[in-house]
Amino acid sequence: MKFWQFALRNVIRNARAYFAYFLSSSFSITVFFSFAVYRYHPRLQHIQNYKETGPLFTLIGFTQFVIVLFSFFFLVYSIGTFLNVRKKQFGVLTILGISHRQLKRLIFLENMIIGLLSIFVGIQAGLVFSNFFLLITSKISGINGLYLYWPSEAIQTTVATFLILFTIVSIFTPALIRTQKIVHLLRGGIRGKKERSPSVIISIFSLLCLFSGYIFAAYPQSYITEKSLTNGIGLLIILAIIPLVTIGTYFLFSQASFLFIWILKKRRRFYMKKTNMLWISDLASRVRININMLFVVTMLSVITFTTITTLYAFNKYTKASILEAFPFPFTYVSYEGNILEAKHIAALETELRTDKFTYQKHKAIIYKDKAANEEIWIIKQSDYNILAKFLNRPQVQLTGHETYIVPRYSPIPLELLTNPFLKQTKITLQSNKKEFHIKETATKPIIPEDAYAYLIVLQDHAVDNEIPHLEPMTFYNFQVDDWENTMPLTKRILHMTTEDIKSVSPHTDQQGEQDKKVPFQIFTSSDELYVDKRWNVANFFIGTFLGIIFFMGAGSVLYFRMYTDLTREAEKYKTITKIGLTKAEMTCSATIQLAILFFVPYVIASIHTIFAIKFIQSTLSFSLLKEEILILGLFGIIEIIFFFLIRSFYIQKLSQHIKL
Structure with a gap:
């Protein structure tokens, strides 16, 4: 038998142990390759500037980097775990005369065989x-005709990337098996450890x-203020949240968990009941062996749950967020002296009627001014109330020297934290x-946020008699039914206005100077939605x-530990059966x-996710509760199914070793 054949047989012999590791690695490679198939598609290579403008294309490079980085750490952790389990095999091989160099070569060959497979x-x-993947990416990117092709470049990139990755890992992982006494290798690296008392101080x-x-994540408004952001304290607290939770999670498993087990042992009535003594007495040993596993699985699960929940919510509420930023689908602002106003409004209404859209138009006069060094637009109370009625907003009733402030952005809490303008009383x-006097501040903007101006509502009498000398702007708002389908119309209007801009200021060289001469602004929702x-x-x-890759990695790590603990657990139960342990017990x-090793990381990760989503939600204008429950529930169901599959395999293997 040749040496490589011996390595191959070792892999086949340990196939059950390597299964989850092999499955996770293959899935990561599949995703990486699928993105490469899209990235190197011949049709995309001929689309000018698409690499800079295509959102999916932009994200793919970063995603592939994350996959490779995650795969590296996953491979190192997984192979290190397997090598520790196989120390007894290495001890036997050492007795039979294998040299340290040959042992390293054997480990290298085994890793490379699994990597190549x-x-x-x-x-x-x-x-x-790949065909299914191209159909999805074609729909997302808006590029039609992404036909199936032979992806030679994608294959070369994938093979080269992961071959280098597996080679690096295979070269350095033999260092994890240091020269040790044969007796220790034959014992499988398991040393008797005296149970230590948990540190109460570290647990606390x-x-x-x-x-x-949790408190910093749940109540950001308590420490994110203008003063704290100015002196940097608020930013430091935000940056400290992740390290605090990470450190707390690690010490929770390494110290606080043992304190909890110690408390269980002190409750003698519970501890001595049926089989409680059996699993509680052994739990401390199992947790101590699996501290790193519990920590890694928890943090990977947190990343998965938080990422997918947030992205799912953003995708679901895309239309709602656009309506927050652009309350009216079409807003046209005409400055004084704009000779194109009549042409543009007539063209817009003609296009709406031609495409059979039902709409309502409101015209108002707005005045530009400044207050507290901020750009403001002033509108009459009567005009504002008409707009508010269109949008089902509360009506405003002001006295002579009262005003109503409408913010620039939504949600208002974020702007309140960063801009003192909204904190004024006058x-x-x-x-x-x-x-x-500021009577009240609205919760949502009513003019497009791209206008970058606060809207100040004043009583009609105050506008007519106290500020008549300000430069007026004509403000047209169009409320359009089924506005999300107005993209073709929007393109035509924007093309026309762009051409008009060129004709108004054809000799302008600098963009900033040209913008100052443009006599109008147009804000549209459908293109922003698109x-x-x-x-x-x-x-x-x-x-x-990425979330699925992380979750599969977490599941694989759990599987590793169950499999590696199997031999030790079988020996333990074999001994206990001699004093009367039944199969049911x-x-x-x-x-x-x-169940404890499976579900404790899930429960802790879910708690972390709840507070992470609470922090993210504080910057949004909509709730993520439904999405959070859905994602956590979905992964909870997957976790339960996975648990029962592993439990079935685990109990079956224990029963094979133990004759009851």
Whole structure:
């Protein structure tokens, strides 16, 4: 038998242990390859500037980098775990005369065999699903005609990338097996460890870290203020949330968990009941061995749950977010002296009627001014109330020296934290130094956020008699039914206005000077919806793939630990059966221990996710509760199914070793 054949047989002999590792690696390669198939598509190479403008194309390079980086750490962790499990095999081989150099060569060959098989299977799976993948990416990117082709460049890139990755890992992983005494190798690397008392101080510290991170995430408004952002304290607290939760999570498993087990042992009535003593007494040992596994699985799960929940919500609420930023589908602002006003409004109405859209138009006069060094637009109360009625907003009733402030952005809490303008109780107009009391501040903008101006509502009498000398602007708002389907119309209007801009200022060289001479502005929603939808769908599509990779990695790590603990657990139960342990009691004890190792990371990750989403939600104008429940519930169901599959395999293997 040749040496490479011996390595191949070792891989086949340990196929069950390597299964989850092989599956996760193959899936990562499949996703990487699928993105490469899209990236190197011949049709995309001929689209001018598409690389700079296509959202999906832009994200793919970053995603492939993340996949490779994750795969590297996943391979190192997984192979290190397998090598520790196989120390007994290495001890036997050492007795039989294998040299340290040959042992390293054996480990290298085994890793490369698994790597080559993973690359082959991953590319084959990618080829099978490449047509389906191209159909989805074609719809997301808006590029038609992404036909199926032979992806030679994608294959070369994938093979080269992961071959280099597996080679690097295979070269350095033998260093994890240091020269040790044969006796220790034969014992499988398991040393008797005296159970240590948990550190109460570190346990309390871990809980304080977690609670601090949770409080900072749940109540950002308590520390994100103008002053805190100015002196940097608010930013430091935001940056400290992730380290606090990470440190707290690690010490929760490494210290606080043992304190909890110690408390269970002190409750003698519970501890001595049925098989409780069996699983509780062994739980500390299993947790100590699996500290790193529990921590890694928890953090990977948090990344997965938070990423997919957030991206799913953004994709779902794309239209709602556009309506927040652009309350009216079409807004036309005409400055004084605009000779194109009549032409543009007539053209817009003609296009709407031609495409059979039902619409309502409102015309108002707005005045430009400044207050507290901020650009403001002033509107009459009567005009504002008409707009508010169109949008089902509350009506405003003001006295002579009262004003109503409409913010520039939504949600207002974010703007309140960063801009002191909305925290005032009084406002003084720069033009005539008149002071007005701020009666109330709206919760949502009513003019397009791209206007970058606060809207100030004043009583009609105050506008007519106290500020008549300001430069007026004519403000046209169009409320259009089924506006999300007005993209073709929007393109035609924007093309016309762009050509008019060129004709108005044809000799302007600098963009800034040209903008100052443009006598109008037009704001449209459908093009913003189109762009945002593509970005959000692309983000969700790619984020979901990454989330699945992370979750499969977490599941694989769990599988590794179950498999590696199997031999030790079988020996333990074999000994206990001699004093009368029944099969039902063995099944009950093993199930409880497995359930703790499986579901504790999921529960802690879910709690982390709830507070992470709470923090993200504070910057949004909509709730993520439904999406959060859906994603956590979906992954919870997957976790339960996976648990019962592993439990079935685990109990079956224990039963084979133990005759009951």
